[in-house]
Amino acid sequence: EADIYQTPRYLVIGTGKKITLECSQTMGHDKMYWYQQDPGMELHLIHYSYGVNSTEKGDLSSESTVSRIRTEHFPLTLESARPSHTSQYLCASRQVGSGTEAFFGQGTRLTVV
């Protein structure tokens, strides 16, 4: 059973606000990921981390930033939210090694008004 949690599940926020989406996993996985998904579209990788103090940008350019100070925690921050940031954000983690599946959190549905 996957033990990866995202909060909040839903967030409606005004333009210009700073927000942080939380992601935590209790499986001890070194690799963690943030994906962005719009309805009917594929999941796009926006950030990933291979361990503490390791973060990289993904394939899709994003104005968000991430940090990895602890193995279990991988928060995503938007300094100034805009309507174009409205999307579903999915956090995932996996063990090291090829072929291992990623476990996903339940996602955060962000709406910026």
Added chain:
Amino acid sequence: DQQVKQNSPSLSVQEGRISILNCDYTNSMFDYFLWYKKYPAEGPTFLISISSIKDKNEDGRFTVFLNKSAKHLSLHIVPSQPGDSAVYFCAASAVSTSGTYKYIFGTGTRLKVLA
């Protein structure tokens, strides 16, 4: 350019019959392929995977077939149940030139199993 393609956005199947979901890919360097199932407002859940060195993997009602020469894989669900109604994503993994290992997802196929 989309490296993993799911050309059927939706599929309807009668309960008890077989569901076949298809996925095509372009990158011959992909070494693992995975299928995920996603309900609305939930995160994807892993279903089944297959290594590129195999052509079939079976887990209960779910079987994945890989045809490397055609760069095509499919997920078979037999028998289909109403609870299988969800969006199914195909994903492929490979090591990039920078040495990172990540997944590429398709756009998903919405399966509806009719009771």
